Amino acid sequence: MRVLSATSAHNLSSFITAVHRHHLHSHKTVFRPPQTDKCQYSLQEYYQKKAKKYWDSFYKRHQNKFFKDRHYLEKDWGSYFSDDSCFQNGKVVLEVGCGAGNTIFPLVAAYPKLYVHACDISPCAIQLVKSHLEFREDRVNAFVCDAVRDDLSAKINPSSVDVVTLIFMLSAVSPKKMPLILQNIKAVLKPDGYVLVRDYAIGDFAQVKLRDKNQMIGDDFFVRGDGTCSFYFSEDFLSSLFLESGFNTIDINIYFKQIQNHSRDIVMDRRWIRAIFKNCDSSIRNSTLNSRH
């Protein structure tokens, strides 16, 4: 196994060039980030800037074979998507970081009136969505978008979305940039709209492995061997993040599962977080209306 050695802070730019070359030639070897704060901050910036490239390589390599369809969303959050009789048209959903469509296609199949906007930073992922057998232009608006930098309201009408889903997406983004994503989705979410989040939680087996391999580039933030990043959430971190961006927490919890991998003879303690947030704009608007009467 080849190991890239860490350099000191004053040699950072040549180090970043080395990191770049490393990921260019291999995604299997281990890369060890340096541990000073300055280096870690620069690496977070570096990987944020290169997110499109690394995620695009991920989908070129794995195509639509990596993630399984997420049918559990209907079971856990069905009421948020359902087309109840008072809605002549179905609800409008925005899935940010849709990947190859493992969240959106089960939803489109289960809720016949649902309309889905689906965006991803990777052009290859969006191509996979558009070439999916169940893709229909009248049900799915799929487009390339870096949710940290590109204005979602250029593609979606302001205040028009009922539910935003962030399924293993926020964790791919540097924690310093997460508030930018929340501001971006707030502009297209209805004043009483919801955000549904499912993601990796602190203490997950994968985090422990990345920590053991010294892949940390910030607090609870890691880079994988292929250059994609992964943050591990606590309940406090996630609810404060949303509160500071003007969302109320409706529900939040961490859940656990032990998964046995027979071929590798290991037991993995997996931990995920799931949460529901509500846009606070409706309560501000309601209290303003009430105070007028």
Ligand SMILES: C[S@@+](CC[C@H](N)C(=O)[O-])C[C@H]1O[C@@H](n2cnc3c(N)ncnc32)[C@H](O)[C@@H]1O
């Ligand atoms: C772990 S995958 C999850 C895919 C999908 N949500 C699902 O349920 O399978 C994370 C996705 O986030 C996308 N992503 C990462 N950073 C992004 C950004 N800044 N803007 C939009 N998408 C991003 C990646 O390309 C990737 O498809």
